[in-house]
Amino acid sequence: MSLKTSLTLALAGLMMTSAAALAQPTEIKIGVAFEPPALDPTAGAAEAIDVVVYQNVFEGLVRIDKDGAVQPGLAESWTVSDDGLNYSFKLHDGVTFHDGSAFDAEDVKFTFDRILAEDSVNAQKALYAPIASVEVVDPLTVDITLSRPDGLFLFNIGRGDAVIVAPESADNNATDPIGTGPFAFVQWDRGSRVILEQYGPYWGDKPALTRASFVFIGDTGAMTNALLAGDIDGTNNFAAEALPVFEGNPQFKVLVGLTEGETILATNNRKAPFDNLLVRQAMAHALDREEIIEGATYGYGAPIGTHFAPQNPDYLDLTGTYPHDVEKAKALLAEAGYPDGFSATLKLPPVAYARLSGQIIASQFAEVGIKLELVNAEFAQWLEDVFANKDFDLTIISHVEPFDIGIYANPDYYFGYDNPEFQALNETLTATTDAAERTKLVQQMQTIIAEDAVNGYLFELAQTGVWNAKLEGMWPNSPVEGVVLRDIHWTE
Structure with a gap:
């Protein structure tokens, strides 16, 4: 080998090594923080499932983007009937599942029939109850007919609960x-x-x-x-x-x-003295959100005055409805028949924001005469006592489901709020598809629950990522x- 050839090869090797060193990692x-209990988002409620597989392994007819907007997914386009009851989806051609099998309209029908089946274990099955039928028009066209208009239908089919699965592999998606x-x-x-x-x-x-x-x-x-x-x-x-x-x-x-997590001082509205609006208003005035946010989240998170995400364009800033005012809180308690305050329990799940918020709120409530006993509970016990059996006075929890203000229309929900006016507005909202009208309705609903001080509205849970x-x-x-x-x- 000549000296020239050796030098040429050495230079080529050096260039290849340099190129490899400069190549971007992939x-x-x-x-x-949490390992998912399974890997099928259509058959489990744990957020940890979606963290790993949503829009990565599984896709829906539509997808939700980083701003919360609905974008095309497996459906490249869709049309909606004038009455808002029929959605016709045109599917992308040439799509395959990871096992090589072809995706088509039959998979869409299978997915939604499975969600709505009597034995369905889908955590959000109720969201898809308006679906009356799913019809395969041809391999790349599927029609979904609703029993009533649903203003959140497209958003809901973009969630992890409605990703498309194949009949050949659905039963094994939890582990494979x-x-x-x-x-x-x-x-x-x-x-x-x-x-x-x-x-x-x-x-x-x-x-x-x-x-x-x-x-x-x-x-x-x-x-x-x-x-x-x-x-x-x-x-x-x-x-x-x-x-x-x-x-x-x-x-x-x-x-x-920010996440979609409205962190609230959840209140048992069916139980005295919390069934008294004056008492709930007094508690609202006793809360100092800024102190809670600083102490429980180290300054991260956004104050909220109602059960709605502040990053949503339909959010109404109602944090001034009941400003922090110790003397006003004492006066309202006296008017309600509790001039010396009262005692209550605050059951806390095992998450840092709840435990820390609980300590701060106990101190704030003590200033107005409300004496709180802090009761720490593991999640299983909290779910049984608070969520299932409604055996609680007060608790602190983040509600992380997107656009979940409708829970206040359910008088059997754990905090027991029963307001026919709110329930009627929620029914109208559900059936409304016009964006401007939906904004008007949802802002009315936000105002009602804020003024009724149904719960203590604390802060929107922050998302704080650390990355290379x-x-x-x-x-x-x-x-x-x-x-x-x-x-x-x-x-x-």
Whole structure:
């Protein structure tokens, strides 16, 4: 071999090595706090399921984007009848499931028939109750007929609960999920991680990432160490108290946004003295939201005055309805027949924002004469006592379902609010599809529950992500549950 040839080969090797060193990585490791109990979002309520698979492994007829808007998904387009009862969806051609089987209208019909079946275990089955029939017109056209207009129908079929599954694989999706999304399931190392890889024949735009691992790390200290050591590349929702470790560090970026989690001092409206509006108004005046937000969320989160997400364009700022006023609270208690206050219990689930908020609220209520006994409960006990048996005075919880103001129309719901005017407005809202009219109605509903002080409205739970500074495309807000990978990519 000549000297010239040797030098040429050496230079070529050096160039290849340099190119490889400069090539952008295409894999990502994401730390998540909870391991999902299963991987089928149509058969489980846990948010941890959607965090891993929503819009990654599974897709719906439509999808929800980072701003909470409805976008085309497996359906490339749709038309709606004038009466708002019939939706005709035109499906993308050439779509396959990850096992290679073809996607068509029969899969759509199977999916919704399964959701509505008598033995369905879908956590949000009630959302799809307006569906009267699903008809296959041809392999790429499906018609869905509703029994009544539903202004949230398109949004609801874009949720993880309504992703499209195939009859051949649906029964195994809990452990071996097979969808149509840009990433296919590879393996689940129980207690450790779930691995996804880019699906080569994906019908849509190819994501920049080729591989994603969701690593389960439940401890804040362990998550911090994993981030600092580079064992993971980011996490979608990090503990607020540990964020100062990463703020100002050029190796990381902190993304602060909001979830759909309205955090409330839930009140048993069916039980004395909370069935008295004056008492509820007094409690509302006793609350100092800013102190609660600072102490329970380290300043993250947004104050709310009603049960509605402040990032929603239809949100009405009602935080001034009952401003913090200790003397006003005392006067209202006296007017209600409790000049010396009263005693009550505050049952708290095992989440930091609830336990910390509980301590602060107990101190604030003590100023007006309300003595709270804090009762800590594990989630199973909390669900049984509070949610199922309604055996509670007060509790603190975040309601994370999008657009769930309709729960106030159910007098059997755990906080027991029974207002026929609100119920009638909710019925009208459900049947209304005109955007301007829906805004008017939902703002009326927000105002009613704020003025009735049904619950103590505290703050919208924040989403605080910590990511490698070279990553882009993560969602700052969380309009639906999930860590959507399609737009995430590495930069130089």
